[in-house]
Amino acid sequence: MESTPKKELSPIDVYKLLPKTNCKECGEENCMAFATKLVNREATLQQCPPILQEKYREAFAKLWEMLKPPVKEIVIGSGERVAKIGGKLVMYRHEFTYFNPTAIAIDVTDEMLEDELLKRVRDVENFTYPYIGQNLKLDAIAIRSTSNDPERFKQTVKKVIENTKLPVILCSFNPNVIESGLVVAAKNKPLIYAATKDNWKEMAELALMYDSPLAVFAPNDLKLLRSLAKTLLEFGVKDLALDPGTVPNEGLGGTISSFTMLRRSACREEDEVLGFPLIGVPLVVWSNSKDMPEISSWREACLASMLISRYADLLIMHSFEGWVLLPTVILRQNLYTDPRKPVAVQPGLKMFGAVDENAPLLFTSNFALTYYTVASDIESGGVTCHLLVVDTEGLSVESSVAGRKLTADKVAEAIKTTKVEEKVKHRNLIIPGRAARLSGEIEEATGWKVLVGPLDSSGIPKLIQDLKAQPPKA
Amino acid sequence: MVEEEEKDESRTLRFSPKLLELLAKFQEIELEDVDLEVDELELLIQPGAGVVAPAKAVAPTKAKPTKIIELDFKPPIMEYPGKIVEVKIGATKSEGGTRGKTVTIGGEKFPAYYLFEGMMPHLPVLSLDVFDTKIPLAKPAKMHVEDVLEDPAAWAKRSVEKFGAEVVNLHLVSIDPMVKNTSPKDAAKTVENVLQAVDVPLAIGGCGDAHKDLEVFEKVAEVAQGERLLFNSVTLDMNIKRTAEAIKKYGHVVIAFTAMDLNKARELDRRLYEILPKEQIVIDTTTAALGYGLDYAFTVMERTRLAALMGDPELQHPMSSGTTNAWAAREAWLKMDPQWGPRELRGPIWETVTALTLLLAGVDYFMMMHPAAVKTVRDTVAELMNTSKADASKIADWITMKI
């Protein structure tokens, strides 16, 4: 069950339609290299100036069709910080990879006091969590008009965009309210939320006038959603985002089903009318006003996670609790990791506990899963030691030994670059049990004495304990 | 050329200083009773440059719709050649056991919660982990069972009565030669104690030592004959033949565990099929914590389920998950900066999100730790399975909701 053959595209198919001038203006050595990058989605057609010329119009169009994702990419915002949503090539991440991690927007209202408003905006912009060498951030501000007062809304929008570079979503079903917001925010290319069966025409005109992407809202009615999308497209609006309705509680099953159906329709059935990013609104859990805020926050975290797993390209949330947002941004990061590339951590020397020059030295691979498992076993075992993370190009110990990426020379190199010999007095190296085959070679290459450790890192604490009781001869 | 009328009274047009910009977007605008006062007005008229062409580059231009174009929506329902087998855990008196109730998992004919393709045949089973000896637990998890940490029977009882465990996972970690090296006989005694303490089916976990686990499994299987225990687990490192034979002889079921490798999962199943019928095998492809490999776990499980439905004969089993592994994430138990909230909430939500993500990949059997996580998953499943037509009106006005 694979949804599209886009991944089977050969660079040759693409190459045939390129100008073949090898002019290098795209930054690649030649057209074949550019074709390969295009297929891998590491480059875009726009990078090729020759093909943008009139005479290549047909080729361009063919390439566009060939390369375009079944779920269109929509850009919200402008300038330094934009939110790119959609652009999905496949339904399941294992078919290729996902692009454009789900954008997370936090709400503000136009009835908030200025201090409160600005503080919230600032907090959203400054939110960050360092994780595997990346900084996980939030992506947009959703400005809800609870007042339904165009002037009020306009002022709020103005204040928000003056105080943040983040893209904004203008939320109101009232076209007048939206318009007043657009007047001040047009340059920022906000997402207009949203067109419905009652206001679609006005919203469409605003979208066209201000060249802004437009959300479409038709809760629990996919027929209406599709009809509206078609209508808007015929009207001339090109950039849409679809909200099939996030209905909590007894509506959860239907919500999850809708998202699934929409994504499958775009990817597998190649329904172009539905080939647009999906909007989830975990914020709806707050409608259960009787619940305590903690409960609502908890429910929001759960709902957000399920929507991220099931194809939401944009989420509008309310809770700003760290314990709600942390699992959300990490889950998002995890699912949007390219499954074709093994996740690697930075190689280098890590220290656990209060290490001194006598602390034991172990090494492991830089495959993220391996590293975290080993680190976790060391930490939970309360072990004090140095851990040398060797660059195995993200492969596990077993794989990298078999694939000859983990070699004695690599270990020797790691010892040299991290200067561990200056940090540790002894010369005993504990190697993973699954690298036993290399024990002799490692001794020769490094000059250190090798002790073969357990096959599984869970045995490390016991090994270190035993060694303390009976230290190896230096 | 089709003319289009834009009446002034609709007030959908405004003139802004950037007149040109606006006008450039439209194909045609017609205004009545216009008064323009300008300092300088530059009208740039270009031959149709194709810069902003209408949707179809064909003349004449089409009319803009004036009402909603009615389209149908056909749910993209698929037929799947494969089906997941059903595995029953536990046995009642009439079936040869002593359980008050049994649970059945699997039987899916379509992917997890693709409710537009049918009803999930069984609810997923939520089981709680119980250990036969004191082990280090994260504080938020420990606080609920602190007083029964060294009494597996009491712990099991609490899991069922207070936390709603549908099955109890009794992990016999003390049998590990490096822990207490408990004998198979004594381990079997513990199993009997727990069987007597609770009414629900039981799953038996080993310690990870291939030889010891086998010895203990064989003894426990014999002693608990008829109870249809779920043995956790058999792996490629073990003596598969002996393990499978014990399972078969005494009428139990087993989890076939591999480390995130579909090909190894298939291989293990192939070997088990020589002795065991498919209905006695559950697959576990390993669960990694949110942030520490959850994406691998999720993708392997999703692939397993999809391949099974597409007809792969070696993967058509319900799946289990050691969701308790979520606690290995430092974010679940570490004391962090106040910005990240208290551990008491962070830990349980960590386990919950791990569980919910895997629920959507198709997991049928969850091995969990924290009561709040268990409750949330249970409630979520109930919500998912609720077939009554949801009332969308309460969210229709979400924009104006005052929070």
Add this chain to the structure above:
Amino acid sequence: MFEDIPVGVGVIYEGERIRKPDMYIEFGGPDIEKKFELTKVKGLDNVRDGEITIVGPDLKDLKLGGSYPFGIYIEVAGKQLEPELEGVIERRIHAYSNYIEGFMHLNQRYDIWIRLGKKSYERGVDSLQVIGKVLQRLFKSELPIIEKIQITFITDPKKVEEMWVEAKKTYDARDAKARGLKDEEVDSFYGCTLCQSFAPTHVCVITPQRYANCGAISWFDGRAAARVDPKGPVFKIERGELLDQSKGEFSGINQAVREKSLGEVTRVHLYTAFGLPHTSCGCFEGTAFYIPEVEGLGVVHRDFKGATVNGLPFSTMADSTAGGRQVDGFHGISIEYMRSPKFLQADGGWSRIVWMPAVLKERVKDFIPKEVVDKISTENDVKTVEELKSFLETKGHPVVQRWEAAPAEAPPTEEKEEAPATPLAAVASMPIASGGFKIILKKARISAKKMVIRTVKKKE
């Protein structure tokens, strides 16, 4: 299984090195001329199971610290065994020997180098009987198709020399046979799913003339593995009918890949990089890649660092073919396959190869036909496709003939009336066509009953 053995036996001892000062004795190695290890498959009646014979002095009788000529002769029998499997079994002497604590074994055949550590000797490994026992048990438990096994250790220098001659003959005959075996001659191939990969729908088809992509498994290895472990990752593929000799299409293979990939891949051509190439997982040793400017194929291996002649490094091109996909013009291969007479034969074999890394060329040089070997460029000859073109022309590489034959590239298409939808996202960057005129009004007041502004389409 090894309770009676005085030292440890297990995988963790695999990489042990014994240094000269620590050794009790050395067999073979660089200082000794004659040494060998040989395995022969015999009839069930001709093998005395469990027997261990020592021809010449045993360990106790040899001098501490000395180096000696040595031979290991293993005879095995079993219903499922055939002489073709001798090499596979023989290679395991190395692995199993290393499982013994304090016993080191390097290399194979007539290059073996063995050392026993002093400590192990003192702990009781004082006779080759001990080594023999461990080896026998390991062989039988790991390879149950071995029903009887008999081991002879030869330490008598004269006898070693005698048997060495026989051993050499056996090795040569094996090699000749292996290389001579054609794909069409065998009735089954082997599929392997060992790769730890993100491509569980991929299966490598291993034939006598097409090694596994990882470079680690030959057809013989596959055969042995499937025999030993029919439920394991390596399985037999009935060859079925030969559908296309040049491209290498077999109905049995098509069937197997169709099943394995759940219908994704339905046909495979073994000897080509175009059309329906054999799929790859992620651990292939090298990639063949199409260079359209010269109608030729380049080859690059995993260890090659940096950009190849087309500007792309191995890793980028590997991404194009990895994951169990059939991608026209990008093809994962093993280095041993490059030594095969069937190497990319449907595409023209070596006469289609235009570029490869120098170090790789050296490795397989003996298998490149004389007439093209100097016409294939390396990174030392050319750095870009332009340079490559000149190089090939100058050298008269056979691929040049294809340049005349290939039809001229279709000219860029003229704009047509029914051109498909104008590219949309490119709007912002599209150049504005020239032409048209301006009207400038200054300090104007315009009153109009009706004002119509419309864009006018360019007349075609």
